[in-house]
Amino acid sequence: MTLTRPGWLLIRALILVVGVQQVYLLWQFISRCCPGPSRPVTLHPGRLFPADPASRAIARDLFAAIGHLPIVSPHGHTDPRWWGENPAFENPAALFVMPDHCVCRMLVSQGVPFAAPGIGPGAGTDPRTIWRTFAGHYHLFRATPSRLWVDHALETVFSMTTRLCADTADAAHDAIAGQPGHPACRPRALHDRFGIEVIATTDPAIDDLRWHKAARDSGWTGRVVPTCRPDAVTDPDFEGFRANVETLATPTGCDTGTWEGYLAAHRARRIFFRTMGATATDHGHPTPLTDDLPGAGAAALCQSVLSGRATPGQRETFRAQMLTEFARMSVEDGLVMQLHPGSFRNHSARVIATLGRDRGSDIPQPVSFTAALKPLLDAVGMDPRLTMILFTLDETTCSRELAPLAGACPSLRLGPPWWFHDSFEGIRRFRQMATETAGFLNTAGFNDDTRALCSIPARHDLSRRADCAFLADLVTTHRLDEDEAHHLAPLLANGLARAACKL
Known part of the structure; x- marks a missing residue:
């Protein structure tokens, strides 16, 4: 902290009143609590590598061989309009703050209203003010992956090497604001600049995919593919479910009011995707609950759900039945099936009522996979044509259930650490819990799962460093030979993701 002359006069007065020692202790407390001055920041080339010199040297060698590899991003939430329209990003707040759940939830956790980062009713429209709010609270992100991601983007994309804080907010804003409208900083240019080989978006099953078509028709050579997410037309508790099912009938020409027509409509949409x-x-x-009802039972359940008279238990059974139906469809058409259970989505009733879905108030909750997946796995789990990637937010299930399941069932792969766990410690915990039982090749590599475009290379950089650190420890403890580590590193970087998601 730096002081002006009035500040020093105040300290002298305090010394006279309470004494030197008490003023010193108070100064130390304030210095620790305050965000601190602007300081030069340069990403350390050895960040996240082991402290042990032998392991650190191996990790460095491994990363040198894979750090530059193309990015395969098989699951994420970037806006398809970015790729179809290739618009200029309006301002730094629109690039870094508003689309990033991790940023907004941290601000809100410290009492910052949603409106301050530009979200919801009454939201501020001045991007500089939004950016100042973010920068003024940047100290909240110390030791979080968000800090690593934002620092990485600021330095590698915008050549900024000064720590973000209230004092540097305006300078950072002006430095970034002069660049997003430049052709080199538009979405497609960033896609190419980041070395993205392929990126998948996540799209409702009833989406017309107009932006994907626009990207394809533009002549741009970047590869962006959609991913079919049918939650809005398979979850009876999803708002607007019945209207969504009626909408599903329009592009497919199927009678979604019957069980057979409803399934046919899903098959038609999968063909379109x-x-x-x-x-x-x-x-x-x-939850990962699955079921496998006989045809008549499934049809009767479907009618109850579509009529709006289904009980909570029936609605849960319907979701469970649909997972098995989708697994059968995947056997038929080859689409990889990704399952993301264990999140109490939109936990805050106030947030969903005022701001809508997906505003960062998802919370992990316990789930169990072994019994829940048995009906689906009994039906098609041993069929080599099925690939099902399992994700979890309940880390207790990873070593207890998921790794043993993936280590025994040819259709299953373990998805990478997700949402709250795609961090250095989360990735390390995942490798420690999964590898001994499932090995490396029953996992699905890494995906960035992000809405924030500039964090994509940062997230992959973090994951690759974490994996290199893990492999290096295996080598130095003589559980793996160094040549094997060099064989595995590129698979973990992008090879397993490319294979698991058939990209």
């Missing part, structure tokens, strides 16, 4: 380049579906169910 495949023609647009999709290789996977994604399912954000609250």
Whole structure:
């Protein structure tokens, strides 16, 4: 901290009143609590590598061989309009703050209203004010992955090497604001600049994929593919579910008021997504519960759900039945099935009522996979044509259930650490819990799962460094030979993701 002359006069007065020692202790307390001055920041080339010299040297060698590899991003939430329209980013706040759940939830956790970062009713429209709010609270992100991601983007994309804080907010804003409108900083240019080989978006099953078509028709050579997410037309508790099912009938010409017609409509949409380049579906169910009802029972359940008279238990059974139906469809058409359970989505009733879905108030909750997946796995789990990637927010299940399941069932792969766990410690915990039982090749590599475009290379950089650190420790403890580590590193970087998602 730096002081002006009045500040020094105040300290002298305090010394006279309470004494030197008490003033010194108070100064130390304030210095620790305050964000601190602007300081030069340069990403350390050895960040996240082991402290042990032998392991650190191996990790450096491994990363040198894979750090430059193309990015394969098989699951994320970038706006398809970015790729179809290739618009200029309006301002730094629109690039860094408003689309990033991790940023907004941290600000809100410290009492910052949603309106301050530009979200919801009464939201501020001045991008500089929004940016100042973010910068003034940047100290909240110390030791979080968000800090690593933002620092990485500021330095590697915008050549900024000064720590973001209230004092540097305006200078940072002006430095960034002069660049997003430049052709080199538009979405497609960033896609190419970041070395993205392929990136998948996540799209509702009833989406017309107009922006994907626009990207394809533009002549741009970047590869962006959709992913079919049918939650809005398979979850009876999803707002507007019945209207969504009626909408599903329009592009397919199927009678979604009957069980057979409803399934046929899903098959038709999957065909459409495949023609647009999709290789996977994604399912954000609250639990991994599956069921396998006989045809008549499934049809009767469907009628109860579509009529709006289904009980909570029936609605849960319907979701469970649909997971098994989708697994059968994946056997037929080859689309990879991704399952993301264990999130209490939109936990805050106030947030969803005033701001809508997906505003950062998802919270992990316990789930169990072994019994829940048995009906689906009994039906098609041993069929080599099925690939099902399992994600979890309940880390206790990773070593207890998921790794043993993936280590025994040919259709299963373990998805990478997700949402709250795609961090250095989360990735390390995942490798420690999964590898001994499932090995490396029953995992699905890494995906960045982000809405913030500039954080994509940062997230992959973090994941690759974490994996190199893990492999280096295996080598130095003589559980893995160094040549094997060099064989595995590129698979973890992008090879497993490319193979698991058929990209």
